[in-house]
Amino acid sequence: MKMSGAQMVCEAIIAEGVKTVFGYPGGAIMNVYDEIYKQNAFRHILTRHEQAAVHAADGYARATGEVGVAMVTSGPGFTNAVTGLATAYMDSVPLVVISGQVPLSLIGTDGFQEVDAVGISRPCTKHNYLVRSIEDLPRILKEAFYIARSGRPGPVLVDIPKDITGELGEFVYPESVDLPTYKPRYKGNDRQVKKAVEAILNAKKPLLYVGGGTVLSNAYQEVRALAELTQIPAVETLMARGVMGAKNPLLVGMLGMHGSYAANMAMSETDLIISLGARFDDRVTGKLSEFARYADIIHIDIDPANIGKLVDVDYPIVGDVKTVVEKMESMIREKVDPDRYQVWREILARYDELHPLMYHDSEEVIKPQWVIERIGQLVGEEAIITSDVGQHQMWAAQFYPFDRPRQWINSGGLGTMGFGFPAALGAKMGHPEKTVINITGDGSILMNVQELVTAAENKIPVINVILNNHFLGMVRQWQTFFYDKRYSETDLSYQPDWKMLAEACGGAGYDVTTKAEFDQALQSAIEGGKVTFINVAVDRFENVLPMVPAGGALYNMLLEHKDQ
Amino acid sequence: MDKVRRVISVIVANEAQVLARVSGLFAGRGYNIDSLTVAPIPDTDLSHMTIVTRGNRRVIEQIVKQLHKLIPTFKVIEHEHMVEKEMVLVKFPIEKPLADIQALCQAYNGGIVNVGTEMFIAMAADESIRIEHFVEAVKRYHPIEIVRSGVVAMER
Structure with missing residues (x-):
């Protein structure tokens, strides 16, 4: 069938089953927006900034497991989207971002709103395309979705010159993709898996090191089953919160820079790491030469480049976590003796008793950790929690009772402030039936605060809980610990009136200074059905603890600080 | 490491x-x-x-x-286990001893590839390490310009 390039873009989005697209129009993408206007098959949400459009598509993708789609124009439209691409790239989120480009004849002439989009995005996309001919467009769109969601997922950019979206061409959306140069390996080598199983059976202190890959591959049931069967304890990374389930007795906790004492000691003392879709990030390992010194390592990852990148691996297995863990479970089923690891589990339980994850609650001032716990008590398993980046993010990861994967959405890899609110919009569009709460700080929330308007206009009632310490809290904490309390540019005492700000944009706002007020505000926010700011005045100088100082060994945790 | x-x-x-x-x-x-x-x-x-x-x-x-x-x-x-080759082009003023340079090039799988009125160009093609030796050896003739091709290799 003959149609314009712009129509092809819409037809591909429809064919891929995408229900919501986030974006912002402009000159070079106008042809596509004209086609969006004419159709009813998918919804377009107009964000108020291109960065927010990509984060919203990202939140949608993380909450649903589907490919998220964002659309932006050329030049500044695209450059605004770059932070969104980089955020998704670092956390392996499947996105297709369509950007307009100046007409082919103008490319390379420094045309109005021209920028080298494929050049700029090359290091922060899984793949990108500059479409050079209408004949290539259907194939490229199909490949973009396929590459985004297969293997180790990631964002794909399709940059389309304006004359191509206006030109007519033959459209047949390909049934399948044939890329001889791209064949992700899912299965995992049987011999390697067998060797790994032998290693588990011979280990005395094995540890499941559960990473974000288990969320991406929808492997949580398999991972929980493996743990249940073998009774091997597990630690979760920041990206894997919810995979094991908060009430799971085998879950030791989150590890890493702000991980629990028991989880970090487990990693330091284990004799066999079973890494499931984790990548030994520096925030997890601490000082590499001191990391897990007694352990052999089984590393299961769909991306071969992750294996052996930072630590030497004894049992490398390239494959999808879900498939490989299933295989492992069937091989180990008849042979494993769960009692074998009893002593190990007891040791870890004692570590947890010795230094449990805790905070000192107060009746005078609200502690941020209390707010997180309280949200957990009030909405718990039912809600989707997004977050920005900083202290509030770490407290949320530490204290919220995450019970399932895709319940916890945060920018772990890139650490993008301003991610949480637009991501919450995307998550809510993907799961309208769920309460969606963005746990944020008074620094982060201002980095995409314009999305109040998007949320109010489209009636997307997400709740932003601002843990307000009038500081850029995490940087302030480092200044307290490591910079002799020189609070350089972290004092955020000058603030907007949060309640009025939310109301001015058509949302609701609550200022909270007591626990009772918080309960009431959250209740009203849930019932009110509007986008909401709950501004919670919390203890200004509360620190995130425990803490492994950057570059320190994982077992050397600051458990408390004299200024606490 | x-x-x-x-x-x-x-x-x-x-x-x-x-x-x-x-x-x-x-x-x-x-x-x-x-x-x-x-x-x-x-x-x-x-x-x-x-x-x-x-x-x-x-x-x-x-x-x-x-x-x-x-x-x-x-x-x-x-x-x-590979065969590895690299090429180099070297330009000399026409006054330089062409015969000497030609003999040198031949020892490195090359020869004189162009002669003009004011300069001539010599070529050598060999393993990288030998090309380095060649470049060292021709320096005494004060070449005007040296261009190396970079390596091509083939597994044997």
């Missing part, structure tokens, strides 16, 4: 951007490139890149894996 020299062949789809993807990967991840050559493989839609790099074992392993991860990459070969 000790740094080693490695010659890596990368077979890629012959398409726009592919050289930028490869060179950008090296720049972005801080890997060294000693030389890089690229040309289409006859009768295919593929190109052959030969990259000479150096790094410790872990870096070399990462380079191979990261190259393989690029979507247009078909194959990555970390050469062990």
